[in-house]
Amino acid sequence: xxxxxxxxxxxxxxxxxxxxxxxxxxxxxxxxxxxxxxxxxxxxxxxxxxxxxxxxxxxxxxxxxxxxxxxxxxxxxxxxxxxxxxxxxxxxxxxxxxxxxxxxxxxxxxxxxxxxxxxxxxxxxxxxxxxxxxxxxxxxxxxxxxxxxxxxxxxxxxxxxxxxxxxxxxxxxxxxxxxxxxxxxxxxxxxxxxxxxxxxxxxxxxxxxxxxxxxxxxxxxxxxxxxxxxxxxxxxxxxxxxxxxxxxxxxxxxxxxxxxxxxxxxxxxxxxxxxxxxxxxxxxxxx
Amino acid sequence: xxxxxxxxxxxxxxxxxxxxxxxxxxxxxxxxxxxxxxxxxxxxxxxxxxxxxxxxxxxxxxxxxxxxxxxxxxxxxxxxxxxxxxxxxxxxxxxxxxxxxxxxxxxxxxxxxxxxxxxxxxxxxxxxxxxxxxxxxxxxxxxxxxxxxxxxxxxxxxxxxxxxxxxxxxxxxxxxxxxxxxxxxxxxxxxxxxxxxxxxxxxxxxxxxxxxxxxxxxxxxxxxxxxxxxxxxxxxxxxxxxxxxxxxxxxxxxxxxxxxxxx
Numbered sequence: 398x399x400x401x402x403x404x405x406x407x408x409x410x411x412x413x414x415x416x417x418x419x420x421x422x423x424x425x426x427x428x429x430x431x432x433x434x435x436x437x438x439x440x441x442x443x444x445x446x447x448x449x450x451x452x453x454x455x456x457x458x459x460x461x462x463x464x465x466x467x468x469x470x471x472x473x474x475x476x477x478x479x480x481x482x483x484x485x486x487x488x489x490x491x492x493x494x495x496x497x498x499x500x501x502x503x504x505x506x507x508x509x510x511x512x513x514x515x516x517x518x519x520x521x522x523x524x525x526x527x528x529x530x531x532x533x534x535x536x537x538x539x540x541x542x543x544x545x546x547x548x549x550x551x552x553x554x555x556x557x558x559x560x561x562x563x564x565x566x567x568x569x570x571x572x573x574x575x576x577x578x579x580x581x582x583x584x585x586x587x588x589x590x591x592x593x594x595x596x597x598x599x600x601x602x603x604x605x606x607x608x609x610x611x612x613x614x615x616x617x618x619x620x621x622x623x624x625x626x627x628x629x630x631x632x633x634x635x636x637x638x639x640x641x642x643x644x645x646x647x648x649x650x651x652x653x654x655x656x657x658x659x660x661x662x663x664x665x666x667x668x669x670x671x672x673x674x675x676x677x678x679x680x681x682x683x684x
Numbered sequence: 685x686x687x688x689x690x691x692x693x694x695x696x697x698x699x700x701x702x703x704x705x706x707x708x709x710x711x712x713x714x715x716x717x718x719x720x721x722x723x724x725x726x727x728x729x730x731x732x733x734x735x736x737x738x739x740x741x742x743x744x745x746x747x748x749x750x751x752x753x754x755x756x757x758x759x760x761x762x763x764x765x766x767x768x769x770x771x772x773x774x775x776x777x778x779x780x781x782x783x784x785x786x787x788x789x790x791x792x793x794x795x796x797x798x799x800x801x802x803x804x805x806x807x808x809x810x811x812x813x814x815x816x817x818x819x820x821x822x823x824x825x826x827x828x829x830x831x832x833x834x835x836x837x838x839x840x841x842x843x844x845x846x847x848x849x850x851x852x853x854x855x856x857x858x859x860x861x862x863x864x865x866x867x868x869x870x871x872x873x874x875x876x877x878x879x880x881x882x883x884x885x886x887x888x889x890x891x892x893x894x895x896x897x898x899x900x901x902x903x904x905x906x907x908x909x910x911x912x913x914x915x916x917x918x919x920x921x922x923x924x925x926x927x928x929x930x931x932x933x934x935x936x937x938x939x940x941x942x943x944x945x946x947x
Binding site for chain 2: 404406408410412413417419421424425426428480486487497506510513521610617620625635638642643651655658666
């Protein structure tokens with residue numbers, strides 16, 4: 398009896414949470430897939446047809462926005478690697494006893510709602526705002542200079558929003574490096590540059606990949622930054638999907654777009670998981 | 685790396701932290717602004733009046749209350765369910781553990797937009813009416829994995845000899861859990877619960893899809909951006925920020941002093 402109880406124990410503990418994930422994460426994906434193969438409208442109801450034309454039609458209509466989103470996401474991740482690496486490096490190797498404090502400061506933005514932070518940037522970057530106005534009156538920038546509405550403004554916002562998600566995984570990877578390995582490289586007459594290139598950077602790469610995963614996925618599917626900082630020239634696929642779902646109730650083609658986006662991103666996510674495992678991302682996610 | 689390079693990186697780190705904090709500073713500052721018109725965009729003088737009238741806007745206050753209620757419910761439910769998963773994964777090896785891990789990984793790394801829109805698809809096809817309940821269901825879904833990971837990390841490091849000692853002294857499995865194991869993993873459960881609370885109160889994207897006409901604090905802000913945000917939003921944002929930072933600092937100091945005692 399006791400033995401039975403023991404083998405059942407993990408399953409009983411896992412059951413409620415596992416079911417919740419199954420019913421409200423996995424099942425909805427199936428519902429959405431089925432919805433994307435339906436036809437009709439919100440008033441007369443939807444009928445399952447099994448045709449793929451929602452996919453072909455909505456992709457033909459919105460491929461510009463989809464490609465733009467993937468490009469913005471990729472640029473964001475690349476900029477983030479460059480911006481975040483030195484910070485993660487300095488904290489990991491020179492942060493000393495204050496490491497935790499620095500990481501806490503990097504994570505401070507998480508205590509303010511994402512939307513509110515982006516609105517703050519819009520206020521700062523507005524045409525006659527605190528940042529641009531002085532530069533314009535000093536004659537450094539032309540009077541008609543604008544930041545808001547451009548692709549750079551959107552990418553700037555995306556980079557800002559997801560910076561901590563690049564610093565943390567790189568930091569975790571660097572922190573794991575045994576300092577003796579670096580010393581050994583120096584003892585063997587590697588220059589600082591060479592030991593960085595041949596020892597430190599390769600060991601940090603898993604962290605960089607985890608960071609790319611954790612920034613590219615949310616950045617390319619974001620609609621808050623392009624809505625608040627962009628213009629009709631910067632419309633991203635997230636805005637299209639959001640509007641189709643919430644304003645137009647055009648569920649089938651919205652589902653088709655959403656499913657396409659997920660398929661594209663999931664290929665990246667699962668090839669990452671296969672190559673490098675799931676531990677790094679989970680560890681950082683729980684900080 | 686030579687000395688100059690290190691100093692340069694030190695300065696750079698602070699510049700980046702400054703950049704991260706800049707919009708937060710602006711948010712806090714403009715909660716003290718005294719704008720003449722509708723737009724709280726340029727500095728026009730210092731006032732405390734928005735702190736006094738912070739709850740003057742009924743719809744905004746309702747949205748904040750909804751956010752708090754949903755966050756508390758999410759923290760409790762995700763806390764309980766996540767602790768179950770985390771404890772089982774950390775304590776036993778069992779069939780299906782790998783699949784569960786993959787499911788959690790997928791839920792953590794999937795785009796919020798896709799999780800939100802697929803949940804909406806589910807709710808629509810079930811004919812469920814959207815509101816605080818569907819928001820809470822969604823929030824528990826995306827935060828339960830985070831709780832599980834935090835708890836698992838602590839359970840993995842548990843010293844099994846403690847359980848054996850308790851058993852030797854005649855304690856049943858049940859008693860051992862509540863008297864020995866639970867007190868040890870309680871801090872991890874608490875940080876998981878707080879993480880779920882924080883994730884819930886800040887969430888915008890998934891909430892946007894599952895809320896219907898119900899408004900949470902971030903949703904209200906989103907809806908009001910076009911007509912201009914009242915300074916009360918800044919005050920509430922500042923209060924949430926201050927409470928979060930204060931809690932994090934206090935719990936950090938407490939866990940550090942405990943470690944010192946243990947050492």
